Amino acid sequence: MNAALLNDPRVRGLFYQGLLIAVLGALLIGGAYNAYVNMVARGIPMGFGFWSQVAGFDINLHLIPYSGVSTYGQAFWVGLANTLLVAAIGIPLTTLLGFAVGLARLSPNWLLSRSALLYTNIMRDIPLLLQLLFWYNAVLKSLPGPRQSISVGGLVFLNNRGLFLPAPVPLSGAPWFAAAAGAAALAALLYRHWARRRQELTGAQAPVGWVSAGLLIGLPAMAIAGFGAPFALDVAKLSGFNLRGGIPVIPELAALVFGLVTFTAAFIAEIVRAGVQAVAHGQVEAAAALGLHRGLADRLVVVPQAMRLIVPPLTSQYVNLVKNSSLAVFVGYPDLVQIFAGTVLNQTQAAVQVMAITMAVYLAISIAVAVALNVYNARHALKER
Structure with a gap:
């Protein structure tokens, strides 16, 4: 047995x-x-008693209230918010640049396609850390001082202290403008849904783009005409040795975002190029036989099929962007690694607890990004009949 x-x-x-x-x-x-x-x-401490102890150090960028008398726990949340800020800015910008360069690689224009090829080869072959140091030390630190700031229309200023954007200040017409914009967006979505159902039933097409543009522009414009401007702009002004006002973007954040976006976009561009080229040419010919012009064929036939191939490797690039943001410590950006796994660890000596929390946070963010894209991919994946 x-x-x-x-x-x-x-x-x-x-x-x-x-x-x-x-x-x-x-x-x-x-x-x-x-x-x-x-x-x-x-x-070495083995518990988490340090979490409520006074940190005793300042952080030059904090999206939530923080001061030198705040606790180590509050410092953790500041670092987490700063890390999420990089991801929230970097992922959309990387997507736009990556798709633009990827489509440029397929352009029949020789100069445009070769320029895109040169960009992808250079960016992918230079280590990310070197690119971050280049943006920070060679580009941003070499800019003129605040008194000689580079001005764009008298609204945006760039100098070695950072990028200063105009800050919108709500006025009395802001609630009406927001309500009109929300109503316009809802109306555009409902009209798009109705037009799609109508086309499925009758084959007749509706001018979705023009109607949506009219709603999104017309309703907010009517609100402005009736209730006045919704916002005023708070523009940065020279005060002493620096600019005050507006929305300051510190050089460390700018260097980190520029480096991550330009580096990751090169990989996304190749993913987009490969995904589009993987769609059978017969699909394009079939769309042309049905009378669809090239732009409409790309939007309705080629891109939806290519996205099924693009999304899985695209997920990896988004996750890589989040993980690579931990290199912020080399340009002095106060992210989770620098604040929590750096300063807090050195002061508390709670290495096991601090590193465990830091790794768990990055794991959770990466899983959240992967799950979101996997849900999208599952909804748009090719279903076998």
Whole structure:
């Protein structure tokens, strides 16, 4: 009986899997015990009591309230918010630039396609860290001082202290403008849904683009005409040795975003190019036979099919952008790694707890990005009939 069980492949598989789990568990327990003994011997804290202790250091960029008397826990949330800020800015910009360069690679214009090819080759072959240091030290730090700022229309200013954008200040007409814009967006979506259903039933096409543009422009314009301008602009002005007012973007953030966007967009461009070229040419010919012009054929036939091939590798590039943002420490941007895994770790010596929390945060962000794109991919994946 025992011999028969041992000769059963399923039983043997379960036995070896159980043995592997036992070995891994023993290694994990042994490592945890060894870490505990060494932490006790060296007086390293093992709990999370440091979380509520006063941090005692300042952070030059914080999206949430923070000061030198805030706690280490508040410093963690500042670092997390700054990391999410880079991801929120970088992912949309990278997508736009990557798709633009990828489509440029397929352009029949020789100069445009070769320029896109040169861009992708250069950006992919230079290490990201070198690109970040280039943007920070060679480009942004070499800009003129605040008194000689580069001005764009008297609204945007660029100098070695950062980029200063005009800040919108709400006026009395702002609620009406927001309501009109929301109503216009809802009306445009409803009209688009109605037009699609009508086309499926009758084949007749409706001018969705023109109607949507009219709604999105017309209704807010009527609100402005009736209730006045919704916003005023707070433009940065020279005060002492620096500009004050507006929305300041520190050089560290600008260098990090520029580097991440230009680097990651080169990989996305190749993904887009490969995805579009993978669509059978017969699909384009079939669309032309139905009377669709090139732009409409690309939008309705080529791009939807290409997206099924583009989204899976695109997910990896988004995740890489989030993870690569941890290189912010080399340009001095106060992200989660610099604040929490750097300053907080050095002051508290709680290395295990701090690094575990930091790794868990990056893991959670990466999983969230991957899940969101996997949901999109599942909804648009080719279904077998």
